[in-house]
Amino acid sequence: MVLTRVQQKIRDLGPLDLVRRGFDTAVAPRLLLAKLALDTRVRYLDRVALRRSAGADRLSFGRAESVTVPSLPDAPEDLNRMSGTYRFDRPFVCQLSTARLLGADALVAAPNGALLLETSLGRRDQLERSLLAEPELLARTIRDPTAPGVARADDDRLANVCSFVDGCLGGYSHWILKGLPRLEGVAKWERQTGRRATILLSGNPPSWVLESLEYFGYGKQVAMWQGNRATVDGLIVPSIRSPEQPRSAYVHRFTYDLGYKIPAPSACRWLRSVARDVQAVTDEQLSTSRRRRIYISRSDADRRRVTNETKLVESLSELGFESYSLTDLSFAEQVRLFFEAEAVVAPHGAGLANLVFADDCSVLELFGEKIKPTYRMLSAALDLDYEFLRCDPMRSDLRADPTSVRRCVEHQLGEH
Structure with a gap:
């Protein structure tokens, strides 16, 4: 497997460029700088420290x-x-009586200057990358670790804000599995205080961010972050509902650990429960409604496309499968589709994050050259019947054997 990847890289890049890139990867001076800065000068609060923070309600x-x-x-x-x-x-959800937001990624600084890991996806590597994108802020913090927390006269003023800016950084899957589960904490805070929170998003967010917040009832509570400095009175911070990633970006690139990707089962259940309320589906309707067998197409993507998709879909249609391109569907339509799914067949891709809305569903994930366990882990959290199939790599795409796919599906559905 490793040898095959190296051979492919040599063909794509050439031997000299491959060696140069390998050197840059090994040395990674910027990432090493960020590691040293957080190890020695830059203060930050991990989840445990935030939970214990005296300044957090x-x-x-x-x-x-x-x-x-x-x-x-x-x-x-x-x-x-x-x-x-x-x-x-x-x-948990906590509220800092005062805090500052800094930089394009809305890094959160407590009054003592400590930066919150929880508002960088719960990942130290993400916090470091956000700091590296703000060299002036990083340099100022190295000189004076308390500087990020010191309010300035020209700061914007905000109140009762919950930052979801970091949830927009990693694409659709991160938004569904890292961003949206925070809404449970926001809802708990609103119920406890009787106040409404403002959801802060990065400027010009993708349509599915706005659609999903509208779907969950927060469409009118949105504000856009334009990268300015702000002082917040009452910053709401829900805990990320997945394991923390404590490694530096430098160490993380040499360590295979995707444990931070798996969501808590209770967070998944909450999302599906709210979706069920939105869909207004009762137990009786759910048991008697049509269960869909769906194939997710990536024909409009730039990689992981199934090159013989027409033949594959023809074969699956004989088992009652229908083909969908998720980019053609609204967020609400995607939720409904997976809500009704009995079986899902799909090449690896972010659309499988919608499995969080599925229940009692079988999943067959198709892989080409690269194999990633993201949705295997999600399926375990959801207690879904998961299988995989190795397909023939076609550079960045794949070719699936219709007979093998059908055999796997029939086995999962008990129709063999």
Whole structure:
């Protein structure tokens, strides 16, 4: 597997460029600088420290839980090496009486200058990358670690704000699995205080960000962050509903650990429960409504397309499958589609994050050259029947054998 990837890189880049890139990757001076800065000068609060912070008014809810991702027989190492048990602390939402927002990614600084990991997706590597994108802020913080927390006369003034800016940084999957679950904490805070929160988003967010907030009832509580400095009176911080990623960006690039991607089962249940209320579907309607068998097409993407998709769809249609391109659907339509799904077949892609809205559903994920365990882990958190199929790599795309796909689906559905 590794040899095949190296050979492909040599063909794509040439040997000299590959060596140069390898050197840059190994040295990574900017990432090393960020690591040293956070190790020695830049203060930050991880989740435990935030929970214990004297300046935070905290409300805990739910309970601690765990998920076991079992190994799959005959699965490649890339799929099985994230097998194991993942533990989630009891979730919480806190409010800082005062805080500052800084830079394009709306980094949050407490009054003592400490930066919050929780508003950088709960990931130290993301916090470091956001700092590297703000060299003046990084330099000023290295000189004076308290500087980020010192309010300035020209700061914008905000109140009762919850920043979702970092949730917009990683694309659709990160938004669904990292961003939207925060709304449970926001809802708990609103119920406790009787006040409404303002959801802060990065300027010009994707349509699915706005559509999803409208869907969950927060469409009229949105403000756009334009990268200015701001002092916030009452910053609302819900805990991220997945494991923290404590490694620096420099160390993380040499460590295979995607544990931070798995969401807490209770967060998934909450999202689906709210979606169910929005859809106004009762238990009786759910049991008697049509269950869909869906194939997710990536024909409009630039990679991981199924090159023989026409033949594959023809074969699956005989089992009652329908083909969908998710970019043609609104957010509400995507939720409804997965809400009604009995079986999902799809090449690896962000659209599979919609599995969070599925229930009692089988999943067959198609892989080409690269194998990633993201949706294997999500399926475990959701207790879904998951299978995978290695397909023939076609550079960045893949070719699926219709007979093999059909055999897997029939096995999952008990129709063989």
